[in-house]
Amino acid sequence: VAAGLSRRSLAVISDFGRMTARLRSFAGREPLDEFVSRVLGETFLLELCAAAYHHEQTAANLGKYRRLARDANESRGATLKEFIAEVVRSMGDDSLKEGESPLADEQFDAVRILSIHKAKGLEYGTVFLADMGGQINRGGSGRSTCRVDWSTGRVGLRLNDAKAADLAMAFIERRERERDEAEALRLLYVAMTRAKSRLFLLGGAAPGSTASFSEFLSRVGAWPAQVEVDGKKQLEPLEDFRPHEKLGLDFQMIDLSKPRAATTDKSTSPIRAILRLDGKALAEKWRVSFDEGRRLAASHVFTSPTAYLKEAEKTGLPEEFASSVSALPRRCPGRSREEAALVGEVCHRVLEFWDHARPGDLEAGLKSARAAIARRRPAAPWDVLTAEARGILKGFFATEAARALARCEIMGREIPFVFPHGGKVVRGSIDLLCRQDGRLWVVDYKTDEGKAKKGAKISNYRRQGAVYVEAVRRALGEAAGFKILHLRDGAITEVALGQS
Numbered sequence: 001v002a003a004g005l006s007r008r009s010l011a012v013i014s015d016f017g018r019m020t021a022r023l024r025s026f027a028g029r030e031p032l033d034e035f036v037s038r039v040l041g042e043t044f045l046l047e048l049c050a051a052a053y054h055h056e057q058t059a060a061n062l063g064k065y066r067r068l069a070r071d072a073n074e075s076r077g078a079t080l081k082e083f084i085a086e087v088v089r090s091m092g093d094d095s096l097k098e099g100e101s102p103l104a105d106e107q108f109d110a111v112r113i114l115s116i117h118k119a120k121g122l123e124y125g126t127v128f129l130a131d132m133g134g135q136i137n138r139g140g141s142g143r144s145t146c147r148v149d150w151s152t153g154r155v156g157l158r159l160n161d162a163k164a165a166d167l168a169m170a171f172i173e174r175r176e177r178e179r180d181e182a183e184a185l186r187l188l189y190v191a192m193t194r195a196k197s198r199l200f201l202l203g204g205a206a207p208g209s210t211a212s213f214s215e216f217l218s219r220v221g222a223w224p225a226q227v228e229v230d231g232k233k234q235l236e237p238l239e240d241f242r243p244h245e246k247l248g249l250d251f252q253m254i255d256l257s258k259p260r261a262a263t264t265d266k267s268t269s270p271i272r273a274i275l276r277l278d279g280k281a282l283a284e285k286w287r288v289s290f291d292e293g294r295r296l297a298a299s300h301v302f303t304s305p306t307a308y309l310k311e312a313e314k315t316g317l318p319e320e321f322a323s324s325v326s327a328l329p330r331r332c333p334g335r336s337r338e339e340a341a342l343v344g345e346v347c348h349r350v351l352e353f354w355d356h357a358r359p360g361d362l363e364a365g366l367k368s369a370r371a372a373i374a375r376r377r378p379a380a381p382w383d384v385l386t387a388e389a390r391g392i393l394k395g396f397f398a399t400e401a402a403r404a405l406a407r408c409e410i411m412g413r414e415i416p417f418v419f420p421h422g423g424k425v426v427r428g429s430i431d432l433l434c435r436q437d438g439r440l441w442v443v444d445y446k447t448d449e450g451k452a453k454k455g456a457k458i459s460n461y462r463r464q465g466a467v468y469v470e471a472v473r474r475a476l477g478e479a480a481g482f483k484i485l486h487l488r489d490g491a492i493t494e495v496a497l498g499q500s
Contacts, residue, residue: 019042129199396487468482
């Protein structure tokens with residue numbers, strides 16, 4: 001097979017084989033949309049397709065393909081094989097074929113060119129309507145020799161050679177002009193109401209000409225600047241028309257055919273001010289700007305009580321509060337850091353809904369917790385992890401600490417919080433807030449053994465506890481204590497927060 005191939009070609013083929021084998025190992029083991037994102041992110045498929053076919057449009061279409069995969073996964077749990085079959089089937093059926101993805105994301109500031117019909121139902125901050133002096137398109141309603149008005153049953157005739165028409169034809173053509181102008185006015189209304197804040201009407205017709213915007217509005221009775229002179233309505237002179245007074249809108253009329261006075265003082269122009277800068281001073285300004293940019297890029301606006309511990313995230317919370325974490329569980333031999341974190345997450349989810357006063361079904365709680373987390377980590381060894389979590393919780397429920405919780409007043413579980421502090425936003429969640437003997441306590445679960453902890457290790461949690469207690473004080477106006485509850489042996493450690 002390798003005959004005639006260079007070493008470089010063999011290396012490329014070998015790399016390709018390893019890449020496809022790696023991707024194949026994830027197929028069917030992770031959600032459909034995550035797998036499609038992995039393929040597009042870990043290969044050069046996106047770049048190669050964009051270079052080969054229609055550039056940015058192809059990239060946008062592949063992005064839409066990823067969104068369709070997410071929808072198929074969330075709505076009906078489609079597998080990769082089922083999704084590919086749906087795509088292939090739609091390619092051969094015009095009624096199922098997907099349209100191309102728009103190049104510009106609606107969230108971005110981009111210029112979009114749309115017909116009025118395409119713009120129906122959409123809104124934009126700024127809208128330009130061009131060619132306001134254009135003629136109304138009557139769609140092939142030229143000087144026909146015969147025309148029927150179906151609403152009245154009249155039939156009009158025209159002799160083109162003799163340049164003559166009967167009365168019915170004159171009536172029909174007048175009705176058509178009225179309908180065309182009414183439709184044009186309706187479309188104009190649709191176009192003008194697409195703007196949310198600023199609307200620019202552009203036209204090149206001479207003032208007063210039959211093609212001007214004002215003449216069109218006047219013909220259809222929609223021009224607000226009309227005065228009556230000698231019993232006849234006529235347009236109010238432009239200089240006397242104040243639409244902001246008549247309509248309550250902020251209008252600015254600009255005649256581009258007339259020169260406008262310059263308003264910029266050249267001596268104070270920003271460009272001239274830059275040109276007068278000394279080269280070294282300009283370089284220093286740029287250096288300071290770049291340094292500040294790097295500093296801001298390296299800083300984190302959001303922080304959590306346990307960020308300094310580099311512990312595993314809790315994920316059973318709203319995403320915006322999911323940065324508060326609990327200590328990494330003790331790892332079993334051969335257990336990865338991620339798997340140990342999943343054991344802790346299962347325990348937290350079970351305890352979030354556990355009634356200590358009336359214990360429920362542990363197996364049902366474990367099954368529910370596993371189902372919730374397994375959607376994100378389908379490839380994890382869930383039988384082994386669930387068994388370890390079962391052992392931890394069974395042992396904990398038999399301890400005095402669990403019986404003590406049954407006697408406490410539970411104020412809340414997995415309570416999210418967020419507050420500003422020191423120029424940053426602190427966010428997180430409290431595992432358990434309870435009242436015991438009249439005092440509030442913040443309880444944080446740790447899936448390790450407390451008896452083996454050194455005093456120095458416990459002191460590491462003072463900063464975490466101080467943030468939790470401060471969140472309670474800000475929310476409830478009441479001081480609280482901080483305890484760590486070690487689930488493996490039921491040991492409870494009260495952490496003094498007097499020093500950090």
